Amino acid sequence: MRPGPTKLTALHHLLLQPALSQPPIPLPQGTGRYSISLTNQEWTDPTRPDPFNQSHPRRIMTSRFDPVPPSQCHSKQVPYMPPTTAAVEDEILAAYGYPKGLWARFVQEEKWPLALFSPGLNTTRFFSNHLAQEIASHGFTVISMDHPYDTDVVEFPNGDVVFGGRVEWPANGSTASVEHALEVRAKDASFVLDRLGIGRSEEQRAVMFGHSFGGAAAATALLNDGRFRAGINIDGTMFGPVLNYSLGTLSRPQAFMLFGSDGHSSFTDPSWSQFWAALNGSANVDYKKEFSITKSVHGSYWDLNILVDIAGIREELSEMAKLIIGPVPGKRVWEVMGRYAPAFFRFALRLEEEDRVLRGEDGDFPDVVLLRG
Numbered sequence: 315m316r317p318g319p320t321k322l323t324a325l326h327h328l329l330l331q332p333a334l335s336q337p338p339i340p341l342p343q344g345t346g347r348y349s350i351s352l353t354n355q356e357w358t359d360p361t362r363p364d365p366f367n368q369s370h371p372r373r374i375m376t377s378r379f380d381p382v383p384p385s386q387c388h389s390k391q392v393p394y395m396p397p398t399t400a401a402v403e404d405e406i407l408a409a410y411g412y413p414k415g416l417w418a419r420f421v422q423e424e425k426w427p428l429a430l431f432s433p434g435l436n437t438t439r440f441f442s443n444h445l446a447q448e449i450a451s452h453g454f455t456v457i458s459m460d461h462p463y464d465t466d467v468v469e470f471p472n473g474d475v476v477f478g479g480r481v482e483w484p485a486n487g488s489t490a491s492v493e494h495a496l497e498v499r500a501k502d503a504s505f506v507l508d509r510l511g512i513g514r515s516e517e518q519r520a521v522m523f524g525h526s527f528g529g530a531a532a533a534t535a536l537l538n539d540g541r542f543r544a545g546i547n548i549d550g551t552m553f554g555p556v557l558n559y560s561l562g563t564l565s566r567p568q569a570f571m572l573f574g575s576d577g578h579s580s581f582t583d584p585s586w587s588q589f590w591a592a593l594n595g596s597a598n599v600d601y602k603k604e605f606s607i608t609k610s611v612h613g614s615y616w617d618l619n620i621l622v623d624i625a626g627i628r629e630e631l632s633e634m635a636k637l638i639i640g641p642v643p644g645k646r647v648w649e650v651m652g653r654y655a656p657a658f659f660r661f662a663l664r665l666e667e668e669d670r671v672l673r674g675e676d677g678d679f680p681d682v683v684l685l686r687g
């Protein structure tokens with residue numbers, strides 16, 4: 315389905331929806347110059363049986379964030395997540411001591427380079443709405459994808475709900491399930507490019523980023539599809555062929571950025587060091603960088619880390635809940651990602667010169683460490 319029937323709605327803000335007696339809390343816009351329009355879309359691939367359920371064709375849900383000049387923007391509130399997803403995610407987070415009702419309370423309000431986003435294993439794309447909005451505010455169309463049967467819960471417009479958890483984290487050394495899931499995710503990503511009419515011309519090349527398992531999916535998508543010019547893995551262990559086969563071809567070089575967390579880098583994670591060695595050994599990888607944010611943790615990079623500050627509940631969280639998001643304020647993580655990711659993508663797409671932050675030379679980011687590249 316083309317981004318057709320749903321009219322793009324221009325939004326100024328992400329807002330908290332009144333839930334019971336609780337007042338709405340506005341979410342800030344991205345730090346970039348553009349406001350954002352948001353569309354949720356279903357995409358069905360009639361040519362591909364769902365690899366997790368052959369009884370129906372593969373269909374995925376996406377959220378599309380488009381930059382809009384502020385002068386053309388009128389604001390509207392829309393839910394941060396649809397209701398079933400919000401209820402399921404509430405239950406999951408309640409187990410870690412997060413207050414219930416958080417998700418249900420949030421609402422959101424030219425030709426750009428296309429950036430696809432893939433979320434963590436068994437987690438929803440909505441957990442990165444705000445990160446997607448941040449990148450979009452710097453002038454990218456960002457499309458975040460759910461991957462049914464892998465994503466914990468996916469809600470379709472007709473009311474169908476597909477639960478996830480079908481992908482097994484490696485136990486007893488077998489990575490077969492995660493490797494299969496990465497191939498499925500990469501196909502989902504290529505399918506989105508197909509549907510958007512992205513061809514093989516240099517001008518049309520796309521980029522992809524992902525958090526956790528979604529970062530590994532970004533690398534796999536690049537390896538499988540030369541239409542992707544560059545990718546970012548935000549703190550995700552790598553699996554599969556990207557460990558042994560390098561990205562890029564002679565005619566279509568590719569670029570990659572690793573964004574790790576404190577204690578997780580190519581110096582500590584064998585999958586990252588092997589991936590880095592593969593990047594390093596390739597003549598067709600024309601740019602590569604590895605960064606880390608001091609004191610960051612794996613969960614620093616998902617929306618929860620900024621939503622707790624906006625909702626003003628960080629101090630009330632249980633110790634376990636605090637451990638998940640770590641000590642770096644969400645606002646800071648978004649400032650960093652809003653600067654480094656767009657700079658990297660624009661440079662790789664040859665839209666602008668290499669930003670000095672990419673050379674580790676910006677005094678405004680003393681907490682961002684250039685580890686390699």
Ligand SMILES: *[C@@H]1O[C@H](CO)[C@@H](O)[C@H](O)[C@H]1NC(C)=O
Nearest residue numbers: 366367368369370371463477
């Ligand atoms: C496969 O999809 C069908 C709907 O097309 C659903 O009824 C069925 O429960 C699914 N099976 C599994 C194992 O998820």
Ligand SMILES: *[C@@H]1O[C@H](CO)[C@@H](O)[C@H](O)[C@H]1NC(C)=O
Nearest residue numbers: 406436466478479480481482
């Ligand atoms: C997926 O997430 C759900 C909810 O947190 C959990 O119950 C389930 O065990 C997870 N499945 C896997 C395979 O991790």
Ligand SMILES: *[C@@H]1O[C@H](CO)[C@@H](O)[C@H](O)[C@H]1NC(C)=O
Nearest residue numbers: 482483484485486487488491
């Ligand atoms: C891993 O191996 C142990 C011992 O052989 C077995 O009990 C367990 O079920 C296996 N786990 C998985 C996920 O295959």
Ligand SMILES: *[C@@H]1O[C@H](CO)[C@@H](O)[C@H](O)[C@H]1NC(C)=O
Nearest residue numbers: 489493553554555556557558
């Ligand atoms: C990569 O190559 C090593 C040997 O060099 C092999 O042990 C490993 O299984 C390979 N991994 C993948 C994912 O192909």
Ligand SMILES: *[C@@H]1O[C@H](CO)[C@@H](O)[C@H](O)[C@H]1NC(C)=O
Nearest residue numbers: 587590591592593594595686
């Ligand atoms: C990268 O490649 C260079 C040249 O082949 C080599 O000297 C260096 O050791 C490699 N570094 C890593 C981290 O693999």
